[in-house]
Amino acid sequence: MATFMDVHHGMTGITAEQLAAAHRADLAIQAGEHVHFKQAWADPETGTVYCLSDAPSKEAVQRVHERAGHRADEIHHVSITI
Amino acid sequence: MATFMDVHHGMTGITAEQLAAAHRADLAIQAGEHVHFKQAWADPETGTVYCLSDAPSKEAVQRVHERAGHRADEIHHVSITI
Numbered sequence: 001m002a003t004f005m006d007v008h009h010g011m012t013g014i015t016a017e018q019l020a021a022a023h024r025a026d027l028a029i030q031a032g033e034h035v036h037f038k039q040a041w042a043d044p045e046t047g048t049v050y051c052l053s054d055a056p057s058k059e060a061v062q063r064v065h066e067r068a069g070h071r072a073d074e075i076h077h078v079s080i081t082i
Numbered sequence: 083m084a085t086f087m088d089v090h091h092g093m094t095g096i097t098a099e100q101l102a103a104a105h106r107a108d109l110a111i112q113a114g115e116h117v118h119f120k121q122a123w124a125d126p127e128t129g130t131v132y133c134l135s136d137a138p139s140k141e142a143v144q145r146v147h148e149r150a151g152h153r154a155d156e157i158h159h160v161s162i163t164i
Binding site: 003005014015016019020023039040041042043044045046048050052076077078079080081082 | 130
């Protein structure tokens with residue numbers, strides 16, 4: 001397992017309810033890919049969303065996000081954590 | 083206080099020791115700006131570093147990073163957190 005930070009752009013105006021619903025959609029299907037979404041942060045002004053996960057691969061993270069209807073624009077393997 | 087995610091690009095090859103040293107430099111001076119750096123993640127392959135902080139403003143976060151010698155390329159006010 002590794003840790004990933006993925007980024008979604010173009011989410012200007014996202015609300016707390018919308019972020020929570022998107023996160024729930026990920027959680028509902030993540031087990032099928034052995035992904036664990038841990039935290040998420042949104043900046044509605046610039047439309048940027050960050051999701052932190054533990055997962056077997058970048059591709060597994062993307063498959064969950066795609067199936068939940070919100071493909072990530074960037075996925076970074078953050079191999080160093082403080 | 084608000085929560086901020088800042089991003090540094092161009093950090094390709096950053097090591098765990100370098101990230102730890104940069105983080106310590108922030109922690110050493112953050113109180114002067116009422117900033118609290120909480121977590122940091124680095125992807126040495128793409129050279130991307132993310133720092134999560136609580137702070138009074140985006141400008142306060144940048145002042146700490148600048149004084150510590152590593153200006154952020156982006157600072158996002160992540161007003162929604164899960």
